[in-house]
Amino acid sequence: MxxxxxxxxxxxxxxxxxxxxxxxxxxxSSDVRFNLLAPDGSRVKQQYVSEATGAVVERSNMKKGYEFEKDKFVVFTADELKALxxxxxxxxxxxxxxxxxxxxxxxxxxxxxxxxxxxxxxxxxxxxxxxxxxxxxxxxxxxxxxxxxxxxxxxxxxxxxxxxxxxxxxVRSLEELHIEHIQVSDAELKLALQIIDQGAEDNYDPTAYEDDEKKRILAAIDEKIEGKQVVIHEPDEATAGGAQVIDLMEALRASLKGGAKAKPASTPKRKSAEEPVAEIAAAPKTRKPAARAPKTPAQEPAKVRARK
Known part of the structure; x- marks a missing residue:
């Protein structure tokens, strides 16, 4: 269309x-959306209630006000807001x-x-x-x-x-975080630049990556439709939590020696040497390559598509 x-x-x-x-x-609308349901399986409806009386207030009876002090409001009519x-x-x-x-x-x-x-x-x-x-x-x-x-x-x-x-x-300023700028050695910087060059690509291809979480959710929905039990997969020990931080130069050399295999699968490649060099964590000896989408867009599960 x-x-x-x-x-x-x-x-x-x-x-x-x-x-x-x-x-x-x-x-x-790319995200998979879920509806809130009551225990009997019917949809629930959101209501607004008065903090003072607990009574349900219909939208047609609501006013808009600005809180200039605690529990003190100035009220604007719809015409006044329209004029602003x-x-x-x-x-x-x-x-x-x-x-x-x-x-x-x-x-x-x-x-x-x-x-x-x-x-x-x-x-x-x-x-x-x-x-x-x-x-x-x-x-x-x-x-x-x-x-x-x-x-x-x-x-x-x-x-x-x-x-x-x-x-x-x-937009908040990075200065609010008071990040400490630590001096790095020329040798560390040289190795970091070699790692960047080793994994450099000329362009970002959005079709080369896909939303793995969305695929898992859609697959689970299909299983629910079929009446199957959804299996919860525990994360691998190698990827659970943060890896132990080791000597920076040692990590840089290990990353350079291991090439692309040493890079975490979930970390996107950096495109410029202008980005700051962070501490590099020790990587497991074996890593699964990052999931890449096929050249043609992946099809959604048939049963989920049919319900849209």
Whole structure:
């Protein structure tokens, strides 16, 4: 089924207005969802009760208030809250062009795609190619569902990504953790870099990995449907808990000597030598390789698919 757009927008590029359609880039229903049931097997319904009287309060009778002191609230009506919202706008105004890698991914929020609407094909492709050629992305302001957001518009091979960004006060600083920066020796750093180079890959291939937990849950659901007893598998002793930390240089040499086999299966490969070198734990002599998905997407169990 083709994707359905969630909004029609106009992307302002200098004096050029590009009509585009907005599409969600991610699936929110990928997790296996369970329902809460009563002892008799029927669904339960959530209710709100008054803390003072214990009486059930219907949603239509609720008010919204802000607690400015303990148990003291200022109440806003629906009209007052509506007046405080930013007016929705179909115009997305580009504010600046910055280097594509200038935005720390920690500020990334929800991702969207934008595609050209009617008569928007040529200016859309022009912006896409210009951004790719310049190595820059666009920062834009977007008012949607009562709130103004900052978005990054960046080029990909097949089109433009519309990446919603978090504001500064929505992201905690690493400085709050007061991480101690310990000096490492040149020899330790050299060995660590060799280990990184040994396991280096040019790109991240998302199809090479799969959600093992989701597969286990779906398989267990199939067994339940068949009336079988679900077997709980205990974790291997080698992977249960943390491995004993040994001498850093010894661990580095052992990792380099063992190559890819010495890397924990659950640890993703690092892509850059710029990441800090952490203490490396001793690995068991044998490791199972990381589970990799087949080149074609895995099919969900038939009985679970049928129930969706």
């Amino acid at each position: 083709p994707a359905r757009s969630i909004a029609s927008l106009s992307l302002s590029f200098g004096l050029v207005s590009i009509p585009v359609k907005l599409y969600t880039a991610t699936e929110s 919202e930013d007016a929705a706008s179909h115009v997305v105004e580009i504010l600046a062009f910055i280097p594509e890698k200038a935005v720390n991914p920690v500020y990334y929020d929800k991702a969207y795609y934008i595609a050209p609407d009617k008569r928007g094909g040529k200016p859309y492709c022009l912006l896409q190619q210009a951004l790719a050629e310049s190595g820059r992305c666009a920062l834009a302001k977007w008012a949607f569902k009562g709130k103004t957001r900052i978005v990054q518009v960046r080029p990909e091979a097949d089109g433009l990504v519309f990446q919603q960004l978090l504001f500064a006060d929505e």
